[in-house]
Amino acid sequence: MADSQRHPFLQGLSKHRGAPPTVVVIFGASGDLTARKLIPAVYNLSYDNLLPADFFIIGYGRKSIPDEEFRQHATDAIKEFSRRELKTDVWERIAANTRYLAGSYDDKSAFDRLATQIDEIERKVGREIQPLFYISTPPSVFGPILLNLGASGLARKHLGQPHEAKVIIEKPFGRDLATARELNGIIRSVFEERQVFRIDHYLGKETVQDLLVQRFANSIFEPLWNRNFIDSVQITVAEEVGVGSRGGYYEQSGGLRDMVQNHMMQLVALTAMEPPVSLDAEAIRDEKVKLLRAIQALAVGPDGDVVRAQYTAGMVAGKKVPGYLEETGVNPQSGTETYAALRLSINNWRWQGVPFYLRSGKRLARRVSEIAVTFKRPPGTLFAEGARFDLAPNTLSFQIQPDEGLSLIINTKIPGLETRTQPVKMNFRYSTTFGSNTPEAYERLVLDAMIGDGTLFIRGDETEASWRLCTPILEAWTAAGRKGMDAYPAGSWGPPGADALLSKNGHKWRQP
Ligand code: NDP
Ligand code: BG6
Numbered sequence: 001m002a003d004s005q006r007h008p009f010l011q012g013l014s015k016h017r018g019a020p021p022t023v024v025v026i027f028g029a030s031g032d033l034t035a036r037k038l039i040p041a042v043y044n045l046s047y048d049n050l051l052p053a054d055f056f057i058i059g060y061g062r063k064s065i066p067d068e069e070f071r072q073h074a075t076d077a078i079k080e081f082s083r084r085e086l087k088t089d090v091w092e093r094i095a096a097n098t099r100y101l102a103g104s105y106d107d108k109s110a111f112d113r114l115a116t117q118i119d120e121i122e123r124k125v126g127r128e129i130q131p132l133f134y135i136s137t138p139p140s141v142f143g144p145i146l147l148n149l150g151a152s153g154l155a156r157k158h159l160g161q162p163h164e165a166k167v168i169i170e171k172p173f174g175r176d177l178a179t180a181r182e183l184n185g186i187i188r189s190v191f192e193e194r195q196v197f198r199i200d201h202y203l204g205k206e207t208v209q210d211l212l213v214q215r216f217a218n219s220i221f222e223p224l225w226n227r228n229f230i231d232s233v234q235i236t237v238a239e240e241v242g243v244g245s246r247g248g249y250y251e252q253s254g255g256l257r258d259m260v261q262n263h264m265m266q267l268v269a270l271t272a273m274e275p276p277v278s279l280d281a282e283a284i285r286d287e288k289v290k291l292l293r294a295i296q297a298l299a300v301g302p303d304g305d306v307v308r309a310q311y312t313a314g315m316v317a318g319k320k321v322p323g324y325l326e327e328t329g330v331n332p333q334s335g336t337e338t339y340a341a342l343r344l345s346i347n348n349w350r351w352q353g354v355p356f357y358l359r360s361g362k363r364l365a366r367r368v369s370e371i372a373v374t375f376k377r378p379p380g381t382l383f384a385e386g387a388r389f390d391l392a393p394n395t396l397s398f399q400i401q402p403d404e405g406l407s408l409i410i411n412t413k414i415p416g417l418e419t420r421t422q423p424v425k426m427n428f429r430y431s432t433t434f435g436s437n438t439p440e441a442y443e444r445l446v447l448d449a450m451i452g453d454g455t456l457f458i459r460g461d462e463t464e465a466s467w468r469l470c471t472p473i474l475e476a477w478t479a480a481g482r483k484g485m486d487a488y489p490a491g492s493w494g495p496p497g498a499d500a501l502l503s504k505n506g507h508k509w510r511q512p
Contacts (some may be wrong), residue, residue: 019450020163021054022130023121025114027105027145028137029059029070032246033170035077037201038136041442043078047090048439050447054125057098058117062105070100083437105137106144111152118154130163132450136170138249143186150190159192168197168449171262172253173458176474177467184460197449198463202263203456204441204448206430207400211270211371212284214398214406221396222275224375226350231393232507233356234372235267237400238364240316242490243338247329254336256308256470256477259360265292265466266458267400268356271371272346281455285462292465294348300476303504305344307486307497308337308477311363314490321363321490335482338362341498343505355505359498363490368512369400383411383421392423395510404438405429 024042026034045051059070074095078086101117103110122129131154135145149155149167157165169187174180187196202208215221224230237259243250250258269288276283298305312323325332339361346356375394383389395409407427414420430438448456477484486495493509502508 015453016050016447016451019050019052019447020130021052021125021127022132022163022450023056023058023118024132024134024446025058025060025118026134026136027060027141028135029100030061030063030065030073031136033136034059035073036081037440037442038134038446039074039077040082041440041446042094043082043086043091044084044439044443045447046094047084047087051094054127054129055094055097056121056129057094058114059098059100060103060114061100062102064102065100067099071095071098074098083440105141106148108148108151111148111154115152115154115157118157128158128161128163130450131157131165133165133167134170134446135167139170139172139174142169142183146183146186146190155190155195162452164195165191166195166197166449166452167191168199168446168457170199172257173198173262173463174467175252175257177464177471180463180467184464187460193460194452194454196457196460197445197454198458198460199445200262200266200458201441201445202266202400203458204443204445205400206438207398207404208267208270209456210406211267211398212279215271216275227352227354229375230354231374231376232354232505233271233374234510235264235271235356235358235370236372236510236512237264237267237360237369238366238493238512239360239362240364240367242311242316242321242363243324243327243330245328247327250338251330251334251336254474255338255340255360255362256474260340260342260358261466261470262458262463264358264360265469267371268292268295268344268358269462271373272351272356274350279455281453281457282459284455285459289459289461289465291346291348292462292469294346294351295469296345296347298342298344298469298473300473301484305342305501306473307339307341307495307501308484309339309361309486309488309495309497310334310336311338311361311490312487314363314492316363316365316491323490324362333482335477335480335485337477337485339364339486339488339494339498341494341501343501355507357502357507357509359494359509361488361494365491365493366512367402370397370512371400372397372510372512378411388418388420390420390422397510397512403429404431 174183269291273287273291276287300306310324324338341359344356373396377393391411392409397407399405405428407425409423409425411421412424414422486497488495
């Protein structure tokens with residue numbers, strides 16, 4: 001049986017099979033994201049026959065690149081980064097319709113040339129075609145690109161039709177609340193909100209989507225999902241990689257902007273939000289915004305709710321690696337954090353008093369992302385802790401990656417004449433039940449944007465709600481320079497300050 005018929009991802013996909021004829025225009029097409037994620041995503045969608053018959057790619061960038069060279073670049077990207085091997089006939093279908101257009105991002109006449117190219121494609125196929133603009137450049141040029149899409153009329157192409165123009169905007173969405181608002185203002189002046197797809201690739205991960213199913217399709221969890229039963233929640237997004245070749249970008253960003261403001265806040269929102277009235281995009285987004293707004297402002301400084309740190313030289317996966325300040329493109333006096341830990345308090349009826357601990361960092365001991373919900377300890381009347389009774393709080397953890405699944409720690413009796421207890425772990429693994437080679441988040445998200453489904457994308461007010469929390473932290477850190485910056489050796493689980501953040505409440509970080 002063909003791979004495409006077997007994987008559960010491909011079952012029940014009637015809505016997703018109806019994408020209109022589309023031309024995807026990638027701004028920043030010579031970049032890292034295009035090679036590592038976007039081209040492989042499109043290739044795998046083609047492999048699974050999920051692309052419309054009339055499907056085109058226009059790469060756009062400042063350098064002049066001949067069409068043939070861009071196709072070769074894309075072929076190499078598939079060989080290196082696709083989850084499936086290159087099958088020439090699959091890629092040829094797209095390669096034949098792939099071209100490159102050179103132009104700067106702030107030059108209206110180049111956008112007029114782009115409009116002409118899209119018109120030519122429409123003439124060639126003999127029908128109207130949906131333009132899907134993918135802004136995959138550094139954030140500094142998001143604004144000029146959006147404005148030129150407006151000025152050239154491209155943003156309003158086929159407006160009101162199912163195949164109206166759409167735009168996917170990469171992260172980070174702004175640098176702080178003010179710039180996010182400004183960007184939202186530009187977007188609103190050019191596009192209708194329904195045409196806009198602010199991407200956060202964590203929402204495209206199967207395990208992140210599964211959070212909603214676990215919470216709301218199982219009656220055993222929801223009654224316990226509140227301050228009466230839950231002691232604390234820990235969300236970890238740990239990476240083994242350092243900043244690599246992205247030192248220049250990372251210096252402008254740092255861990256809070258790169259991971260916490262977007263990916264981690266989305267995980268908090270999905271874990272803690274109220275049940276939505278339906279699975280519609282707007283119903284889910286409404287609940288996420290309500291939750292983000294209920295998070296109390298964080299205290300920064302000694303004894304505050306946040307910790308930041310940089311990695312120093314150390315060992316990762318058996319290899320010696322340099323510290324952050326020695327990385328290429330990094331200022332040796334840099335005040336940019338590669339690790340952030342936060343203690344959030346959610347001021348609503350469901351969560352008041354339950355700490356949500358978040359941590360994310362580069363060059364940590366292991367690549368792992370998980371959400372761990374720890375329930376309150378059982379009363380110690382029958383099985384008091386001691387040599388015979390090793391009791392642990394029940395903990396439900398969602399493993400987002402890499403070993404996707406769900407596990408529950410429960411206490412059980414050790415077989416024998418004496419009553420002795422031991423915590424054990426019940427495990428569900430995606431790969432065992434559903435097979436491996438799960439589609440990448442970008443495949444799902446590009447396809448969703450093509451059919452106009454914004455459920456797994458972020459609405460403007462969501463980004464602003466998240467920035468409202470993060471901006472005061474960033475301002476305080478900028479003002480403090482390196483003062484208060486903690487350190488951790490590469491390959492460890494983070495700085496001592498992060499342990500102290502939890503120990504104040506009698507908690508400890510889990511060893512995932
Ligand atoms: P790159 O740094 O590779 O830049 C992409 C392209 O943008 C470059 O090839 C270049 O194309 C153009 N460009 C680069 N610098 C500038 C500049 N200063 N001014 C104008 N144009 C510039 O970025 P990535 O591909 O890594 O990322 C693209 C977007 O995706 C970013 O917003 C990033 O935050 C986001 N992202 C990236 C991820 C990744 O893993 N790479 C993961 C998640 C999100 P040309 O010179 O041809 O114009
Ligand atoms: C990106 C960040 O958004 O997410 C990167 O810019 C980070 O710094 C990446 O490495 C992590 O994504 P994933 O899917 O590997 O967890």
